[in-house]
Amino acid sequence: MSSAVDSASVESAPRSPGRPRSTRADEAIIEAVLDLLSTGSTVESLSIEAIAAKAGVGKATIYRRWSGKGALLADALRTLKGQPPVPSGASVRDDLVLLVSGIGRNTDPRATKIMPCLIPEVHRSPQQYALYQELVQPRREIMREVLRRGVRTGELRDDIDIELTMALLTGPVLMQKLLKWHPDLDEGKLPERVVDAILAGIAA
Amino acid sequence: MSSAVDSASVESAPRSPGRPRSTRADEAIIEAVLDLLSTGSTVESLSIEAIAAKAGVGKATIYRRWSGKGALLADALRTLKGQPPVPSGASVRDDLVLLVSGIGRNTDPRATKIMPCLIPEVHRSPQQYALYQELVQPRREIMREVLRRGVRTGELRDDIDIELTMALLTGPVLMQKLLKWHPDLDEGKLPERVVDAILAGIAA
Numbered sequence: 001m002s003s004a005v006d007s008a009s010v011e012s013a014p015r016s017p018g019r020p021r022s023t024r025a026d027e028a029i030i031e032a033v034l035d036l037l038s039t040g041s042t043v044e045s046l047s048i049e050a051i052a053a054k055a056g057v058g059k060a061t062i063y064r065r066w067s068g069k070g071a072l073l074a075d076a077l078r079t080l081k082g083q084p085p086v087p088s089g090a091s092v093r094d095d096l097v098l099l100v101s102g103i104g105r106n107t108d109p110r111a112t113k114i115m116p117c118l119i120p121e122v123h124r125s126p127q128q129y130a131l132y133q134e135l136v137q138p139r140r141e142i143m144r145e146v147l148r149r150g151v152r153t154g155e156l157r158d159d160i161d162i163e164l165t166m167a168l169l170t171g172p173v174l175m176q177k178l179l180k181w182h183p184d185l186d187e188g189k190l191p192e193r194v195v196d197a198i199l200a201g202i203a204a
Numbered sequence: 205m206s207s208a209v210d211s212a213s214v215e216s217a218p219r220s221p222g223r224p225r226s227t228r229a230d231e232a233i234i235e236a237v238l239d240l241l242s243t244g245s246t247v248e249s250l251s252i253e254a255i256a257a258k259a260g261v262g263k264a265t266i267y268r269r270w271s272g273k274g275a276l277l278a279d280a281l282r283t284l285k286g287q288p289p290v291p292s293g294a295s296v297r298d299d300l301v302l303l304v305s306g307i308g309r310n311t312d313p314r315a316t317k318i319m320p321c322l323i324p325e326v327h328r329s330p331q332q333y334a335l336y337q338e339l340v341q342p343r344r345e346i347m348r349e350v351l352r353r354g355v356r357t358g359e360l361r362d363d364i365d366i367e368l369t370m371a372l373l374t375g376p377v378l379m380q381k382l383l384k385w386h387p388d389l390d391e392g393k394l395p396e397r398v399v400d401a402i403l404a405g406i407a408a
Contacts, residue, residue: 120321160406171376182371201405202364
């Protein structure tokens, strides 16, 4: 019983007493990762040595906090992505515009340099692919729930495929963010126009 | 006058008499570029030296045929992409399925390794971006014409935005090819399902 109490108190307490989860060193380390990735370092060539040097900490400081490069990279990308938007719940159309507008939108200018560089990694490494899937999962679940709500309220057809609809909504915007695939499209208005076009269909 | 005749005959003749445009050496050089790119070489690190060594030719042979790495890369990617599909013209829906099915479809297994790796290049270099745009332009014009035809025949609404519609049709499939973004989607059926969903819309 005393051991059960111990493990419960360990779980709710910071991992290492006296060293809270986010310290200035942690922030400096995360910033160093994002700086290195945005200035040309590939995930492959990124080294704990370079990160430590850039952050002005010792390698041991990094290893005390993260098990390795993969875990550190995951935290850095999570920081870069920020919090997902919160739908108001009033209109499915407006909530979808909000969520689609959030794709690839990032106040951190490093994101536009970092995100495209990670695409090859997704193909090279199953770990990287899993990391991405994990990163987008919370946002994806928010969109899924808005679509389910639309079906329930009758705003959306009840025969839609939720996963396919998510691909229809996100694909064009993500493609444009990553590749500026269609040079003539106005990126600012794209989310709203995509949502409206997909709601309405194009058949006569 | 004699000089005008000369330049006309030079233009219609092979660039170098006795060395036709496509020789076995040319093919070996193109293959070398594709092999190097598909086995981890980045566009940046790709060197004429490495290509020459891999193709078993001298650097001079490459420079006789291509002005530099950019021109050679453009030809190699054109070879990799192959010929665009030819719509039958019977049904706009079927033609769109044909064209959307052609996105990222490639009989050359090296393409799935090469194409994702080129995305960061598009961001790093305006030349690379222009090369991509030039590569996809013929396919894009074929799809544009199918959509215009659909508007003319009344199969499509006459208020659709052609460029936006192209992004709607290509984005989800390209995204899935590049990132397997939605792990649960069946890639084989995706083109047909995307076309039908976009034709029909999702609003109740």
